[in-house]
Amino acid sequence: MVHLLFSLMISTNLLFMLSTICFAVNSISPSQSVRDGTTLVSKDGSFELGFFNSGSSTNRYLGIWYKNIPVRTVVWVANRCNPINDSSGMLMINGTGNLVLLGQNKSVVWWTSSVKNVQSARVELLDSGNLVLRDVVAGTYLWQSFDYPSDTLLPGMKIGWDLRTGVKRSLSAWKNSEDPCPGDFTYGIQMQHNTYPEAYVRIGTAKYYRSGPWNGLSFSGSPELKPNPLYSFKFVYNEDEVYYMYNLQDKSVISRIVLNQTTRSRDRFTWIEADQTWRAYSSAPRDMCDHYGFCGANGKCIIGENPVCQCLKGFRPKSQEKWNLTDWSLGCVRKKPLSCHGRDKDGFLKFSGLKLPDTTLSWVNKTINLEECRAKCLNNCSCMAYTSSDIRGGGTGCVIWFGDLTDIRQFLVGEQELYIRMSASELGMEICSDTKSILLLSKLTN
Numbered sequence: 163m164v165h166l167l168f169s170l171m172i173s174t175n176l177l178f179m180l181s182t183i184c185f186a187v188n189s190i191s192p193s194q195s196v197r198d199g200t201t202l203v204s205k206d207g208s209f210e211l212g213f214f215n216s217g218s219s220t221n222r223y224l225g226i227w228y229k230n231i232p233v234r235t236v237v238w239v240a241n242r243c244n245p246i247n248d249s250s251g252m253l254m255i256n257g258t259g260n261l262v263l264l265g266q267n268k269s270v271v272w273w274t275s276s277v278k279n280v281q282s283a284r285v286e287l288l289d290s291g292n293l294v295l296r297d298v299v300a301g302t303y304l305w306q307s308f309d310y311p312s313d314t315l316l317p318g319m320k321i322g323w324d325l326r327t328g329v330k331r332s333l334s335a336w337k338n339s340e341d342p343c344p345g346d347f348t349y350g351i352q353m354q355h356n357t358y359p360e361a362y363v364r365i366g367t368a369k370y371y372r373s374g375p376w377n378g379l380s381f382s383g384s385p386e387l388k389p390n391p392l393y394s395f396k397f398v399y400n401e402d403e404v405y406y407m408y409n410l411q412d413k414s415v416i417s418r419i420v421l422n423q424t425t426r427s428r429d430r431f432t433w434i435e436a437d438q439t440w441r442a443y444s445s446a447p448r449d450m451c452d453h454y455g456f457c458g459a460n461g462k463c464i465i466g467e468n469p470v471c472q473c474l475k476g477f478r479p480k481s482q483e484k485w486n487l488t489d490w491s492l493g494c495v496r497k498k499p500l501s502c503h504g505r506d507k508d509g510f511l512k513f514s515g516l517k518l519p520d521t522t523l524s525w526v527n528k529t530i531n532l533e534e535c536r537a538k539c540l541n542n543c544s545c546m547a548y549t550s551s552d553i554r555g556g557g558t559g560c561v562i563w564f565g566d567l568t569d570i571r572q573f574l575v576g577e578q579e580l581y582i583r584m585s586a587s588e589l590g591m592e593i594c595s596d597t598k599s600i601l602l603l604s605k606l607t608n
């Protein structure tokens with residue numbers, strides 16, 4: 163009898179456990195809530211949303227993590243700088259259809275403010291790890307967590323700008339492994355009106371690492387990065403939006419990009435099931451040449467050369483003394499001044515395999531060709547270099563640079579070309595040492 167009761171108890175327990183598994187919910191409606199201790203689980207069980215604390219801190223945060231990974235890995239946090247200090251946290255949809263996170267005494271700790279009175283809102287955790295607030299009637303997203311990244315870029319997330327709505331998506335590292343509040347280590351795309359867009363990793367406002375602008379084939383600072391078995395990627399840049407996005411080739415692989423304030427790196431990790439650990443797949447900056455502006459203005463960085471910094475052809479160290487002491491910060495200046503609109507017009511020297519210079523002072527037009535581009539550059543005394551904005555199929559479009567050329571590195575491989583402005587006398591000297599320039603000069607004199 164006792165035995166029977168016992169097994170009955172076990173089976174009801176089992177039933178209860180099963181029911182909690184089966185009834186794991188992936189969405190809630192306005193009459194429901196997610197309290198501390200309960201969670202939402204995406205349909206396929208990849209991601210979970212709930213409350214957590216990190217390390218020895220007792221602060222509670224609402225976040226999203228991988229459901230199937232034993233090493234708790236949080237990919238998104240709602241109340242990053244506004245923790246709840248007890249288990250009173252509760253996520254719900256309020257009367258106007260906004261998501262609100264309530265803490266002690268029902269104080270509002272975090273909220274979405276984009277929604278203007280929608281009665282049919284429903285919040286759902288998608289299999290991609292995106293938390294969406296859906297207007298069930300209109301079938302549209304009112305808000306989504308992918309628009310407000312924390313420190314992690316998941317497959318299918320965009321980093322960049324939506325030029326129509328003005329939504330800007332960038333990553334910011336946690337202050338430290340216990341505090342998800344944003345540190346000063348960030349990663350985002352910069353673009354001003356008509357400049358060639360590119361992504362920067364920064365410390366505060368200071369530039370720290372650039373992948374180099376997208377040239378249609380690759381990022382000019384990572385020519386070796388091509389479509390690969392792990393992930394595909396794209397850089398989209400048109401009137402509507404500018405963004406970088408990647409997707410995994412094999413959906414069973416788990417991989418993410420994350421910023422780390424402590425190591426000051428942007429790392430890609432892949433989950434290794436056999437070892438039950440995250441393995442670093444790639445990391446940036448890779449080497450000293452990746453450190454922003456390492457060789458100063460008009461200098462180039464070459465891994466494997468000694469010294470690693472050299473002036474671009476036609477330039478010399480601004481201070482030979484400091485350059486000799488391996489202080490590259492002052493960079494390089496022209497050996498021969500440009501004549502600009504003077505009697506002998508300037509020309510251009512062609513460089514290959516360079517990481518393109520910082521594009522902050524640049525201008526781009528995707529329709530004009532390289533000849534017109536050259537003319538445009540020649541006609542403006544502050545234009546220092548030009549190239550095609552898209553190098554595919556022989557090259558289309560035009561980018562021109564103004565002022566000093568910064569953060570350049572030399573690669574042994576790479577189809578990237580850059581035409582740098584030189585005075586005719588500098589080019590004249592080149593003729594003696596470089597036959598390629600003869601062609602250029604003959605073009606010049608035509």
Ligand SMILES: *[C@@H]1O[C@H](CO)[C@@H](O)[C@H](O)[C@H]1NC(C)=O
Pocket residue numbers: 247248266
């Ligand atoms: C939790 O936070 C509230 C409001 O910020 C504060 O009044 C309360 O003393 C805190 N409780 C604990 C246990 O720290």
Ligand SMILES: *[C@@H]1O[C@H](CO)[C@@H](O)[C@H](O)[C@H]1NC(C)=O
Pocket residue numbers: 256257258259260262270273274275
């Ligand atoms: C819902 O939350 C938003 C954001 O906090 C707020 O502006 C709005 O007034 C709230 N609506 C109601 C009915 O409380």
Ligand SMILES: *[C@@H]1O[C@H](CO)[C@@H](O)[C@H](O)[C@H]1NC(C)=O
Pocket residue numbers: 266267
């Ligand atoms: C919570 O609300 C009650 C009643 O309004 C108030 O007496 C109490 O001080 C509040 N507690 C905190 C921690 O704000």
Ligand SMILES: *[C@@H]1O[C@H](CO)[C@@H](O)[C@H](O)[C@H]1NC(C)=O
Pocket residue numbers: 336338339422423424425
């Ligand atoms: C940053 O990297 C360090 C060293 O690998 C690690 O201990 C720490 O947890 C990482 N920080 C975050 C926020 O992931």
Ligand SMILES: *[C@@H]1O[C@H](CO)[C@@H](O)[C@H](O)[C@H]1NC(C)=O
Pocket residue numbers: 482483486
């Ligand atoms: C820098 O080093 C070069 C080569 O070693 C030497 O010829 C030159 O005199 C040095 N210049 C200065 C200013 O120290």
Ligand SMILES: *[C@@H]1O[C@H](CO)[C@@H](O)[C@H](O)[C@H]1NC(C)=O
Pocket residue numbers: 527528529530
């Ligand atoms: C690019 O240049 C062409 C020719 O000068 C011009 O018609 C076009 O408007 C320009 N496009 C942009 C986006 O500035």
Ligand SMILES: *[C@@H]1O[C@H](CO)[C@@H](O)[C@H](O)[C@H]1NC(C)=O
Pocket residue numbers: 525541542543544545564
């Ligand atoms: C040269 O380009 C700069 C930067 O775009 C611009 O401010 C300046 O007006 C241009 N000068 C001429 C002569 O077009």
